[in-house]
Amino acid sequence: MSRLTDLIARAKAKDAQLGSDLEKEFRALSSRRAFGLNFERHRPEAVELPGRPVRKGDKVRILAPRGETKRGDQRLWIVTGLTRRDGGTIARLEGHEEVEAGHALETAEAAVDDLVVIAAFGDRIYPGLVSTGKIERGDRAPFHTVINAENYHALKALTYTHRGRIDAIYIDPPYNSGASDWKYNNDYVGEDDQYRHSKWLAFIERRLLVARELLNLKNSVLIVAIDDKEYSRLALLLEQVFPDARMEMVTTVINPRGKYRKGNFGRCEDYLFFLMFGEAVVLGEADQDYGEGASVPWRTLRRSDLSSARGTKKGGTSQFYPIYVSEAGTILQIGPPLPHSVDRNSAPQIEGATAVFPIRDDGTEMNWGLTGGSLEDLRRKGYVRVGRHTPDKPQAFEISYLTSGRIADIETKKATVVGRNPDNSVIAIYDESKIKMPITSWHKPSHNAEIHGTDLVKSLVGERGFPFPKSLYAVEDSLRLFLANKPDAVVLDFFAGSGTTAHAVMRMNHLDGGRRQAILTTNNEVGADEQIKLRKKGLRPGDADWECWGICDYITKPRVASALTGLTPDGRPVEGEYKFVDEFPIADGFAANAEFFTLTYETPRAVDHNKAFARIAPLLWMRAGSTGRRIEALPERGWELAEAYGLLTDMDHAEVFGEACAAAEGLRMAFIVTNDDRRFEAVCRLMPEGVEPVRLYESYLTNFAFESGGGEE
Incomplete structure (x- = not known):
């Protein structure tokens, strides 16, 4: 309830007639709406x-x-x-x-x-970050970051690290269904709350206003997913907060069967608002008939679904056979199929060759995707190839083939054979990449949220319930339309949910070798039903046995970790393969890095006296690009350099620091701790071109003193 209605209620308690008169006048006044979206900005959260x-x-x-x-x-x-x-x-x-x-x-x-x-939300905050774990598989790749925090405060923290530097924001905010899917001021907003819509608008507006400060308004995009409950109000709100954006709405089918609703149409779609700023434009997408101007993609020959494992009815009796591969990696012979009852180790051996069977890493016997005769026909034409040699795995060589569609591309001259590998397999590329502009109604099998959202999350983290995750490929497609030509883009999702956005960014990088970064923020809220169970056990928020069930710790972090490493939380390889644009086993993971943080709340005195440096350090590292080593503690010698930034804490070493910065490669920023304006300016003159000097802690404290407002009216 808004501040004014609170006061009216208090007036009624004192003087019923006065309260009724005030309420009557208030209703008359509130009925005189100005043009545009009008709603109550409820008391600060x-x-x-x-x-x-x-x-x-x-x-x-x-x-x-x-x-x-x-x-x-x-x-x-x-x-x-x-x-x-x-x-x-x-x-x-x-x-x-x-x-x-x-x-x-x-x-x-x-x-x-x-x-x-x-x-x-009107209070000043001075944020810090504490690392809660990291994964490094990407050599010098920048780190994706996941921040456990109330997202409004996380956005405020990012105004210090990423103001005006975000290339794309993708958010899937709460849909305001009335089914305990979000809280306002620590209380779930129910379907019968008469202020439900205005609370939701106030909640979203506060976050969008901060998000606006983070976007690169010269060239960026904001993407918001929503359903039918708030899309009309959201459209007006977006127009008011971002009057300088070009906005379009796309309808996307996420449930082809439709959601049954007695007496109503079955809902099958969501809506995507695309807000384009400055030079941002829709880049288009490759026509699937002509590919993407890259190499013709190969498909792994081993079947991936367990329903097609050896011995199953679907798997049949003719697709479990040895493929004899030489030490040089060429196919010498394709053996006859083995009956289900025959041990594969009894298959004949050929000198100088390895008998390769379709075996998962965990030892499960699968089937090949083609019969031996069909495979031999393709092999003679060069449409079968031998991939990586993995002698320490049950399947010693990867075997791939071209599907009928890719073969048709070659035979109809849409793709050209430009050479052959040592095993006689073709090297084929598409002659051109025909680009088409997407329409505003999407009905793609890859966007099915049940198969490529819910089922995918289950394969990654098991039976950890998360309601309605987005299709991985739907998020990936949305981002690619604006970031295909931005290999170093920074992508933000401040309603991270299960972590789909980070997963999509990792897939984009895998496809084109990009170095895009994802920044995710989410709180660690425990579901309403689970809260009741935990309270009955005597647990409360803050207890370790409570927090481990929160969305960040239980879903977001494990999902991002599983996608990156290819391993489930209990260490098993993730089953299945990625589909559509980039096909490879999910268990391969990605050559990427990720770090997980929890937001802290510092005091200005602790910051100014260097007592909070360990928590401020990750913010400096993020501001410098989230790459390479982080300077975790104050340097004893008075200065230190990491790969992307430097830190000077003792002004007596300014010249030595300046020389070190000039000699370093790839340095982006130099953080200088001083309260003396003249000495700071003197150090600035020592900095080489391309290195941005930043004054600590003046820049930090000023930023958050300025950012203290709550966005209220």
């Missing part, structure tokens, strides 16, 4: 920070006793003092709510362990 240490001056709530399923006292208190007592710490509290004239503020005491710190 506040977010609970479980695990954040309680300090004097903090705003807090008192948690419910352990074992209770209901939420605790929702009133806000101010901590006026902390006292050690009986082996614990007791906080003295003073009421935060307004009181009538002549009445004192309410006071209370509570154990610190029973308090949770509250951050209101």
Whole structure:
């Protein structure tokens, strides 16, 4: 409820007639709408920070006793003092709510362990980051980052690291279904909430206003996915927040069967708003009849679905046979099929050759995708090839072939054979890449959210429930339309959900060798039903056994890790293969890097006195591009260089630091710790061209002092 309606309710309690008169006038006034979208900007949001240490001056709530399923006292208190007592710490509290004239503020005491710190969106925050793990498989590739935080505060933190530098934002915000899918001020917004739509608009608007500061308005895109419940209001909101953007809406079928709704049409689609800024344009997509101007793609010969494993009815009896491959990697012979009852090790051996069978890494016997006779016909034409030699795996060589569609491309001159490999397999490329502009209605099998969203997430992280994840290929296609010519693009998703956006960026990089980065933010909210179960067990937010069920720790991080490494959370290779544009086993993973962080809340004094450097360090590293080594601690010698940036903490070493910066390759930024304007300017003059000098901690503190507003009206 808005501030004004709160005051009217209080007036009614004192004087019923006065309250009714005020309410009547308010309704008359609110009915006189100006043109455009009008809604109530509800009181600023506040977010609970479980695990954040309680300090004097903090705003807090008192948690419910352990074992209770209901939420605790929702009133806000101010901590006026902390006292050690009986082996614990007791906080003295003073009421935060307004009181009538002549009445004192309410006071209370509570154990610190029973308090949770509250951050209101109008408060100043000074953020830091703490690493909670990383994966390195990409050599010098930039790191993708996942931040566990309330996304509004995470966006504020990114104004220091990425202001005006984001090339694409893709978000899939809560759809406001009324089914406990999102909270406003720590309370789920139900279907019967009369302020449901205005709360949702206020919630989204605050985040879009900060997101606008992050976008490169000279050339970037904002993509927002939504369903039928809020798309019309969202369209007006986007026009108001981004009047300088060119906006288009695409209808995309995500459930071809449609969702059954008795007495109503079965809903089968979502909507995508594309907002293009500056020079951004739709790049088009390759006509599938002509490919993409690259090499003709090969398909692995081994069947991937377990329903086609050896011995199954679908697998048949003629597609489990040995392929004899020489040490040089050429096929010498294709053997006859083995009956299901025959051990593969009993197959005849050929001197100087390895008998290759379709075997998964875990030892499961599969089938080849073609019968031996069909494979031999293709081999003679050069349409079969031997791939990587993997002697330590059950299948010692990869075998691939060209499908009938790719063969047709060659035979109809859409692709040209430009050479042959040592095993006589063809090297074929498409003659040209015919580009077509996508239409505003998408009906693609690859965008089926059940198969390529829900089922894919299950294959990656198992039966960890996540409602309605997007199709991986739908997100990838949306981004590629704007980033195909931006191999170094930075992509942000601040409603990260299951982590599909990072997965899509990794696939794009795999396809074209790009170095795009994904930045994901999500909170660690535990589902409504799971919360009740955990509270019954005596758990509360902040407890390790509670937090491990939160969306970031339970879904987002494991999904990103599984996609990157090709391994499930329990260490098994992920089953299945990627399809469509770039086909390869999911278990291969990606040559990429990722790091996971949790947002912290620092004090200006700790920052200015170098006491928070360890938490500020990741922000400096991200601002310099999230590449290479990070300077984790203050250098003892007074300065230090990493691959992408330098840090000077002792001005007496300024000249040596300047010489080191001039000699370094790939340096982007130099962070200089000083409160002296003249000395900072002197160091700036020592910096080589292309290295941006940044003053610490003045730039950091000023940024967040400026960013403290809550965006309220």
